[in-house]
Amino acid sequence: MAGKREQNREQNRQALIGAVLDSVAEKGISETSVSEIIQRAGLSRGMIHLHFGGKDNLVQAAAHHSSEAYYDGLETLLQTAGDSPQERVEMIVRGDLSERVLNQRNVSIWYAFRGEARNRKAIAEYSDTRDGRLRGMIHNAFARIVREAGTPDASGAARDATHGTLALLEGMWTDFLLHPDRFDREEAARIVFRFLAAMFPAHFSLAGAIRPKQGKRGCNSSP
Amino acid sequence: MAGKREQNREQNRQALIGAVLDSVAEKGISETSVSEIIQRAGLSRGMIHLHFGGKDNLVQAAAHHSSEAYYDGLETLLQTAGDSPQERVEMIVRGDLSERVLNQRNVSIWYAFRGEARNRKAIAEYSDTRDGRLRGMIHNAFARIVREAGTPDASGAARDATHGTLALLEGMWTDFLLHPDRFDREEAARIVFRFLAAMFPAHFSLAGAIRPKQGKRGCNSSP
DNA sequence: CCCAAAAATGGACAAGCGTCCATCAAAATC
DNA sequence: GATTTTGATGGACGCTTGTCCATTTTTGGG
Numbered sequence: 001m002a003g004k005r006e007q008n009r010e011q012n013r014q015a016l017i018g019a020v021l022d023s024v025a026e027k028g029i030s031e032t033s034v035s036e037i038i039q040r041a042g043l044s045r046g047m048i049h050l051h052f053g054g055k056d057n058l059v060q061a062a063a064h065h066s067s068e069a070y071y072d073g074l075e076t077l078l079q080t081a082g083d084s085p086q087e088r089v090e091m092i093v094r095g096d097l098s099e100r101v102l103n104q105r106n107v108s109i110w111y112a113f114r115g116e117a118r119n120r121k122a123i124a125e126y127s128d129t130r131d132g133r134l135r136g137m138i139h140n141a142f143a144r145i146v147r148e149a150g151t152p153d154a155s156g157a158a159r160d161a162t163h164g165t166l167a168l169l170e171g172m173w174t175d176f177l178l179h180p181d182r183f184d185r186e187e188a189a190r191i192v193f194r195f196l197a198a199m200f201p202a203h204f205s206l207a208g209a210i211r212p213k214q215g216k217r218g219c220n221s222s223p
Numbered sequence: 224m225a226g227k228r229e230q231n232r233e234q235n236r237q238a239l240i241g242a243v244l245d246s247v248a249e250k251g252i253s254e255t256s257v258s259e260i261i262q263r264a265g266l267s268r269g270m271i272h273l274h275f276g277g278k279d280n281l282v283q284a285a286a287h288h289s290s291e292a293y294y295d296g297l298e299t300l301l302q303t304a305g306d307s308p309q310e311r312v313e314m315i316v317r318g319d320l321s322e323r324v325l326n327q328r329n330v331s332i333w334y335a336f337r338g339e340a341r342n343r344k345a346i347a348e349y350s351d352t353r354d355g356r357l358r359g360m361i362h363n364a365f366a367r368i369v370r371e372a373g374t375p376d377a378s379g380a381a382r383d384a385t386h387g388t389l390a391l392l393e394g395m396w397t398d399f400l401l402h403p404d405r406f407d408r409e410e411a412a413r414i415v416f417r418f419l420a421a422m423f424p425a426h427f428s429l430a431g432a433i434r435p436k437q438g439k440r441g442c443n444s445s446p
Numbered sequence: 447c448c449c450a451a452a453a454a455t456g457g458a459c460a461a462g463c464g465t466c467c468a469t470c471a472a473a474a475t476c
Numbered sequence: 477g478a479t480t481t482t483g484a485t486g487g488a489c490g491c492t493t494g495t496c497c498a499t500t501t502t503t504g505g506g
Binding site for chain 1: 462463464465466467472473474
């Protein structure tokens with residue numbers, strides 16, 4: 001036991017962070033006031049100042065928490081994936097588009113923070129960190145694919161593939177933000193894999209399933 | 224002359240809208256207060272209530288204005304493009320990534336409004352309208368390309384191409400938002416055209432230049 | 447030139463914000 | 477069980493917000 005004191009302390013900290021995220025998801029950042037937060041957390045007014053020194057710091061901590069949760073989820077998923085770079089890329093794409101990660105709550109929170117990112121340096125940092133780590137994971141996989149395939153201009157191809165994949169995923173998130181009802185996860189995944197199949201026809205197939213090892217084929221006209 | 228009265232009236236309305244957009248771009252939505260707005264516009268406090276009936280309506284009008292400006296700019300650009308669907312698509316892509324459209328001010332404003340869109344129905348509407356019109360323009364062009372090429376599953380291919388192109392552009396905007404300094408317009412365009420070349424090898428080349436009419440070729444392995 | 451009409455002004459106002467601290471409750475230590 | 481220590485409480489505070497309106501200024505018509 002870590003002492004009932006410290007245990008409660010941490011529990012309340014988490015309650016505050018959770019309340020901020022709930023409020024941001026439901027009402028947006030501009031309506032996430034101190035009163036709103038403490039009401040949701042069921043705690044007293046002074047707690048915010050006590051634990052975080054002020055509302056701004058609490059919001060920042062919430063952004064941090066959200067960012068970590070996203071990345072941790074993706075990393076957990078990645079550990080169940082095989083070693084091959086194709087499998088890892090596919091896992092990231094499918095994970096990023098899965099219900100677990102891409103849902104109304106997360107999207108609301110993410111875009112709310114993004115909107116404020118330009119004016120709140122601390123938040124921008126976490127926004128960036130998340131993207132940076134994801135970028136690293138994807139780039140790593142593509143670098144291996146490119147190396148194996150012996151593509152000319154290897155670093156350029158890996159960079160473009162990383163850039164394009166991330167941009168596509170980002171665009172899919174926006175799509176979901178604007179039209180959560182008519183969003184189609186399968187269609188989104190299919191389009192990403194179309195892009196990947198175009199860049200690495202020997203590694204990805206249009207169906208989105210990983211192409212089994214075989215001789216290189218250079219042709220992939222429309223289905 | 225439309226009467227000095229009405230002329231001034233309209234001028235002040237525009238000044239208020241401009242002040243809102245400037246403030247949103249520089250300080251973000253949460254710091255765009257009535258005081259901030261009227262100070263920038265150099266007008267008196269009561270003007271907002273007089274011309275728009277309240278701050279919320281003014282902000283909505285500003286979102287509308289921004290949305291219209293974006294689309295008008297793109298449409299003007301399109302009028303200088305040729306008739307071929309390839310040219311039109313290329314014009315849209317290059318236009319959307321051009322300094323004129325994709326710059327710090329526009330990106331800040333756009334993402335600030337997006338962040339609030341979920342909680343302000345009126346703003347979400349304009350956000351949607353812009354996307355909808357752009358989508359229509361692009362889909363139209365791809366539908367023609369697909370028809371000419373006689374692709375099987377024509378409507379599906381056009382839809383995927385539209386979806387993918389928009390998602391990629393969206394992702395590029397996000398990229399610019401987060402890293403305006405190290406953003407490379409040429410690289411962004413190249414990646415979009417890579418995607419297009421993969422889907423329609425007979426119509427787009429990897430270099431981003433439109434491929435002159437010629438016999439169909441189905442192969443486009445890495446450069 | 448004068449007067450009615452319209453537009454612009456800026457201060458008053460209530461409501462809501464975030465911060466802080468005197469007070470209280472409870473856990474840890476002796 | 478008494479005492480110290482630490483976490484938790486909620487009201488008071490100063491400040492800013494957006495709204496509104498009595499007043500002043502400007503414009504256009506007679």
